[in-house]
Amino acid sequence: MQKITTFLTFNDQAEEAATFYTSIFADSKINRINRIGANSSSSEGRVLSATFQLRGQEFFALNGGPSFTFSDGISLFVDCDNQQEVDELWERLSEGGKKGQCGWLKDKFGVSWQIVPSALGRLLQGDDPTKSKRVMEAMMQMTKIDIQTLEAARNG
Known part of the structure; x- marks a missing residue:
């Protein structure tokens, strides 16, 4: 246990x-x-x-x-392996709930979830703060997080 x-x-x-x-x-x-x-x-x-x-x-x-x-002060964070997992969990957990910004959603019971691809951490890190800033700015415009859009933002 x-x-x-x-x-x-x-x-x-x-x-x-x-x-x-x-x-x-x-x-x-x-x-x-x-x-x-x-x-x-x-x-x-x-x-x-x-x-x-x-x-x-x-x-x-x-x-x-x-x-x-339930309160927004606590959420369940799901580390997703790929975009397919993000897409599936995002759609299923938000059914009857409310989609929020930056990968956050509330399910039909009011429980808050963060549906986040593992790639986000990799894309936000690095030696070039300009690239990291572009990734962060792109993510702040999203509801469901899209890896391909974040990669494009990083690459400029």
């Missing part, structure tokens, strides 16, 4: 979110759905929590009620 687990508190969509996220990422699975038992004063059978894995990373989802909401 990993030492630190991302804990997501939903109103009443923990199971739906776990199912949605595990359908998007390869090598992912729902580990457990915990339901309220018969001895509870709450609705019997209602989902209380879910645990799931996305590419081996553990997550815990809780149905905590309407007083909990």
Whole structure:
């Protein structure tokens, strides 16, 4: 078991979110759905929590009620290998949500994600600050990050 687990508190969509996220990422699975038992004063059978894995990373989802909401102050960062992965994750995670700037989006549950190609770090680094500046300026104009456009900006 990993030492630190991302804990997501939903109103009443923990199971739906776990199912949605595990359908998007390869090598992912729902580990457990915990339901309220018969001895509870709450609705019997209602989902209380879910645990799931996305590419081996553990997550815990809780149905905590309407007083909990997500904030832009925290996001899930996905390091993508190529443009195809960026494109697929961008489209699937933003369904019913909101697309933002510079690879950021909010999914239909209000969770913020950063969908970023590994190439971005390489393109921003280097000995020529002018090239790095052009890459940064190009990225700041994007919603979904496009590697080819960033490479063209770097090359001038």
